[in-house]
Amino acid sequence: MRKHIANIKLEDxxxxxxxxxxxxxxxxxxxxxxxTASFLRETGLDTxxxxxDQPQVLQDEEGAILVVIxxxxxxxxxxxxxxxRAVRANIERLHAEDPDRPLVVQASSTSRAATLVIVMxxxxxxxxxxxxxxxxx
Amino acid sequence: xxxxxxxxLTExxxxxxxxxxxxxxxxxxxxxxxTAVFVKEPxxxxxxxTALTALVPDGAAIFIAVSSQNEVWIDGRSVxxxxxxxxxxxxxxxxxxxxxxxxxxxxxxxxxxxxxxDAAKEAGVADVTLAAAVP
Numbered sequence: 001m002r003k004h005i006a007n008i009k010l011e012d013x014x015x016x017x018x019x020x021x022x023x024x025x026x027x028x029x030x031x032x033x034x035x036t037a038s039f040l041r042e043t044g045l046d047t048x049x050x051x052x053d054q055p056q057v058l059q060d061e062e063g064a065i066l067v068v069i070x071x072x073x074x075x076x077x078x079x080x081x082x083x084x085r086a087v088r089a090n091i092e093r094l095h096a097e098d099p100d101r102p103l104v105v106q107a108s109s110t111s112r113a114a115t116l117v118i119v120m121x122x123x124x125x126x127x128x129x130x131x132x133x134x135x136x137x
Numbered sequence: 138x139x140x141x142x143x144x145x146l147t148e149x150x151x152x153x154x155x156x157x158x159x160x161x162x163x164x165x166x167x168x169x170x171x172t173a174v175f176v177k178e179p180x181x182x183x184x185x186x187t188a189l190t191a192l193v194p195d196g197a198a199i200f201i202a203v204s205s206q207n208e209v210w211i212d213g214r215s216v217x218x219x220x221x222x223x224x225x226x227x228x229x230x231x232x233x234x235x236x237x238x239x240x241x242x243x244x245x246x247x248x249x250x251x252x253x254x255d256a257a258k259e260a261g262v263a264d265v266t267l268a269a270a271v272p
């Protein structure tokens with residue numbers, strides 16, 4: 001009787017798979033993925049760049065609100081220099097005249113990125129989200 | 138005799154059942170594998186312009202930085218403008234769903250910012266974002 005019970009017990013133990021090594025591996029993988037998971041949060045503005053192979057007809061494009069940034073970071077709208085703080089109001093006015101007009105920013109190659117972001121931000125504040133960026137040569 | 142049987146029974150009860158913990162650990166593991174985005178950081182910090190309307194783009198994977206000295210950084214290295222497109226293509230093929238974020242310094246020239254945008258578009262990335270901090 002005793003022998004019988006002992007045998008059953010031994011067989012039972014042998015049949016059980018030892019999970020400990022697998023658990024070790026799984027834990028190490030878990031820790032690796034937790035550590036490498038970078039919850040990187042970068043904020044930004046969507047951009048829309050016209051295709052390069054298309055002809056550059058932006059100046060002639062009827063209807064688009066054209067904002068020009070020149071070499072000295074001056075912002076030109078409707079052939080007038082506009083203060084950076086007044087860009088939003090100007091775009092809002094032009095947008096109100098015709099809400100379907102997209103916005104085209106023509107940035108000089110030596111202007112600063114900050115000015116471009118000011119114009120894009122002002123345009124988005126004025127509810128104009130269709131912004132294209134062109135480079136002036 | 139009876140004592141021996143009881144001893145065996147109590148021994149079995151003392152063992153901890155690991156299966157529920159294993160289930161939880163596996164689910165956490167799968168979660169972290171799935172959410173792992175292998176972000177390619179540019180390698181330098183830039184002084185980004187601020188914008189009130191800046192949003193968090195979803196699925197940004199490749200970061201290109203343009204420094205105030207107009208150096209273009211990607212994947213931890215400074216690259217030439219002509220060498221930017223192949224690097225973006227390589228990184229984009231590793232993670233075709235990810236978008237590109239261009240981190241331009243306040244003082245960076247738009248020539249380089251726009252060239253980086255063009256390179257990303259030419260490399261086939263549809264989702265290009267210009268980084269801006271929320272003030």
